[in-house]
Amino acid sequence: xxxxxVIHINIPSPFAAEAHACFEGIKLxxxxxxxxxxxxxxxxxxxxxxxxxxxxxxxxxxxxxxxQQKKSDFQELIFQYIHRSENLKAHRIAxxxxxxxxxxxxxxxxxxxxxxxxxxxxxxxxx
Numbered sequence: 443x444x445x446x447x448v449i450h451i452n453i454p455s456p457f458a459a460e461a462h463a464c465f466e467g468i469k470l471x472x473x474x475x476x477x478x479x480x481x482x483x484x485x486x487x488x489x490x491x492x493x494x495x496x497x498x499x500x501x502x503x504x505x506x507x508x509x510q511q512k513k514s515d516f517q518e519l520i521f522q523y524i525h526r527s528e529n530l531k532a533h534r535i536a537x538x539x540x541x542x543x544x545x546x547x548x549x550x551x552x553x554x555x556x557x558x559x560x561x562x563x564x565x566x567x568x569x
Contacts, residue, residue, distance in 0.1 A: 444470060445535060446467070447535060447539040448462075449543060450462055455502075456485070457487060457488055457500075460483055461505040461509070464483060464509055465509050467481040468481070468509055468515075471516065471519075472515050476516075477516060478518040479516055479518070479519050479520070480521075481519075482522045484523070484524055484528075484529045486523050488502070489522065489523045490523075491506045492509050492510075493521050495510070
């Protein structure tokens, strides 16, 4: 499990932010040379659009097209919806990163650390 948080500016909507997050997840999977990726998000609309194969003509259509073009880079690519109440740890990490203005990259050992919420996190870049 890996979490990557990237600070973007001028994102026009929460849907665009969620779509950008999916695309960042795809790019991270490619950079880590992972063949099977599961992206979990709490926006049903964005997850559904990422799962579809048809051309999206919405405001986030360009981002969705970028995501769809990268699907062939993986043996398995799953987009899964998770309710926001089950996604609190990710929101806490993102809020902390936003307050600090940092891009964050966390691997499983750091995510499993029981002290993550109380002591903060460590900034890293993918190898």
